[in-house]
Amino acid sequence: MKIRNFKEFIYENKRVLLRLDINSPIDPKTKKIVNENRIEKSLPTLKYLLDHKAKVAIIAHQGDTLDYQNLISLEEHAQKLSEKLKIKVEYIDDVCGPAAKEKVKSLKAGEVILLGNLRYLTEEVSTFENVVKLTPKEMLNTYLVRNLAPLFDFYINEAFAAAHRNAPSMVAFQELLPSAAGDLFFKEVEALNRVMQNPQRPCVFILGGAKISDAFGMMKQVLENGSADKILAGGVTGNVMLVAAGYDIGKGNMKFLKDRSLDAFIQPAKEYLEKYSNKILYPIDLAYENNGKREEIAIQKLPIDVSTMDIGRKTVEKYKNVIANAGTIFMNGPAGVYENALFEYGTKEIAQALAQSKGYSLIGGGDTVTAIGKYINLKDIDYICTAGGAMVRYLSGVKLPLIEAMENHGK
Secondary structure, three states: OOEEEEEEEEEEEEOOEEEOOOOOEEEEOOOEEOHHHHHHHHHHHHHHHOOOOEEEEEEEOOOOOOOHHOOOOOHHHHHHHHHHOOOOOEOOOOOHHHHHHHHHHHHOOOOEEEHHHHHHHHHHHHHHHHHHHHEEEHHHHHHHHHHHHHHHOEEEEEHHHHOOOOOOHOHHHHEEEEEEEEEHHHHHHHHHHHHHHOOOOOOOEOOOOOHHHHHHHHHHHHOOOOOOEEEEEEEHHHHHHHHHOOOOOOOHHHHHHHHHHHHHHHHHHHHHHHOOOEEEEEOOOOEEOOOOEEEEEEEHHHOOOOOOEOOOHHHHHHHHHHHHOOOOOEEOOOOOOOOOOHHHHHHHHHHHHHHHOEEEEEEEEEHHHHHHHHOOOHHHEEEOOOOHHHHHHHOOOOOHHHHHHHHOOOO
């Protein structure tokens, strides 16, 4: 990649605009952070800048129009950063207005401030991005860029998890300021390339969860380019594969798919099964609730009237055998509705199989990390990607806006 490493610059007494992705899972009741993975992984780059006497202002987001329940201030994020760095990370609940600008101007060498939630700005929310579709040059007139860019000497991006976002904070400052990527950015790309370009064989992709557009985007790419030797389908992806294979999964499961327009993936699934039948494994039994208890049913005995919520024990054993013999394992999405104790078995067993595997393991996506972390020590996973959407798109062969912007103004 023709992208500068942030260690190439000299920072003493220079103002640095640091774009982090510390968007964290939030407890819906307390509105408190429940997973600090992204905050933890942002520390090395931030510490380096402060140790080299930079004047650092951090911009970051939390929540969006699509997950409004998580659209909260970054005050707790600043507290977490302060605790971990053991220095004061000041917070101001203003993104780029007069108060924020004055705070930035008053920074001294080795000091840091976290500015307000970027998603407070209309031009930073996903709805704006999807409807207005500005180019990076057109973004130079956005409120954020025209207010902040004149104050800084450098722009450093350490937000690979948001690399799929074509937002001013991600792709516009490169047009005006010397720009580079942080350590985490390169680590994320290296880890994903290890899965995509030169995996230890056999390479196994475990694809579950409810966001099956993610799974199918990756599936097409890794099957066509030969990265994947086996795909283990669980969650909603598993159900779609069953329908594609000719099984009647029942009214409840089909209603779930149709209500969310996920039945659109049945035809692509049929094509993948026809072309790559030896590479794709789908469930051979499923779990459902019967009078408050977990019951399991072989797929040959489908349909049933109730919805299935997990893969069954025979499927788990089959998948665990594949994982045990894998050289590389990538996982995105839980195997079932793990939040319900009746249906955590599949996700729990696969998590433990990952932890015990001798192959190189990589997991990504907020829900995946939360699910796996519930059952094992995450230190037993070789790499935990901070990204979700960006990771999926990168593995799907999509050119990410951040990478394009950084390369256009790189070395």
